[in-house]
């Protein structure tokens with residue numbers, strides 16, 4: 001329903017027109033994440049592996065349905081990032097546009113990939129990415145799994161300061177933290193409480209590829225965590241059928257960044 005621009009830019013336009021919603025300057029359709037699935041590293045068993053990636057693009061890439069992601073993150077770039085990650089390297093502005101950072105968890109130290117990108121504060125890969133971003137940029141941080149509660153939200157090496165460091169450098173900028181899956185070991189935890197902590201710093205989204213392309217939903221609305229979203233029901237077409245009214249509300253709220 002929302003942010004479908006990720007994979008199929010044209011469908012957002014159709015949905016927007018269908019709902020009669022006028023697109024405004026602050027509407028976000030992060031084309032920035034289009035083809036992110038071309039980066040997704042696999043394990044030896046061909047299972048999707050944890051990684052984190054952040055990209056900085058001109059705001060128009062996140063707001064203009066006609067913007068072409070290929071100009072700032074081509075399929076060739078996506079392949080290059082994937083190859084680097086597969087070799088055990090991290091990507092430090094490793095594409096021609098120098099607008100992407102990415103990492104897998106560190107095999108030696110077990111440092112989590114989100115943490116690798118956000119630390120050490122002041123000289124992290126994220127700081128390097130932000131140096132060349134300005135207030136007109138749109139910065140999207142994507143982690144395949146949700147940040148794990150034990151280490152990344154509650155642990156000593158939690159990522160919250162790293163997220164604040166990011167947001168403090170661009171308070172009025174367009175920023176988003178996106179994840180795809182709920183981290184396996186967190187499925188039984190009270191994630192609502194934990195996700196509020198992240199969303200208090202940076203707007204939190206969950207995106208998944210569905211039969212209609214990439215769909216993204218905002219995790220928190222008016223301080224309420226969307227529990228259907230945590231369970232993944234929004235992405236299950238045979239279970240969840242948005243009505244015109246909630247579609248509209250979700251579309252509106254998801255597209256307007258704080």
Ligand SMILES: *[C@@H]1O[C@H](CO)[C@@H](O)[C@H](O)[C@H]1NC(C)=O
Nearest residue numbers: 006007008034035069070075
């Ligand atoms: C995504 O990748 C596919 C296959 O590589 C390509 O056909 C498509 O044009 C790409 N989409 C965007 C929005 O770049």
Ligand SMILES: *[C@@H]1O[C@H](CO)[C@@H](O)[C@H](O)[C@H]1NC(C)=O
Nearest residue numbers: 088089090106107108109116
């Ligand atoms: C993992 O951590 C070790 C120790 O800090 C470091 O030498 C190595 O470069 C790191 N690996 C990657 C891929 O960053």
Ligand SMILES: *[C@@H]1O[C@H](CO)[C@@H](O)[C@H](O)[C@H]1NC(C)=O
Nearest residue numbers: 232233235236237238239240
């Ligand atoms: C989707 O919903 C249907 C109907 O409730 C259910 O049978 C199915 O298991 C669900 N699929 C997933 C992947 O949750």
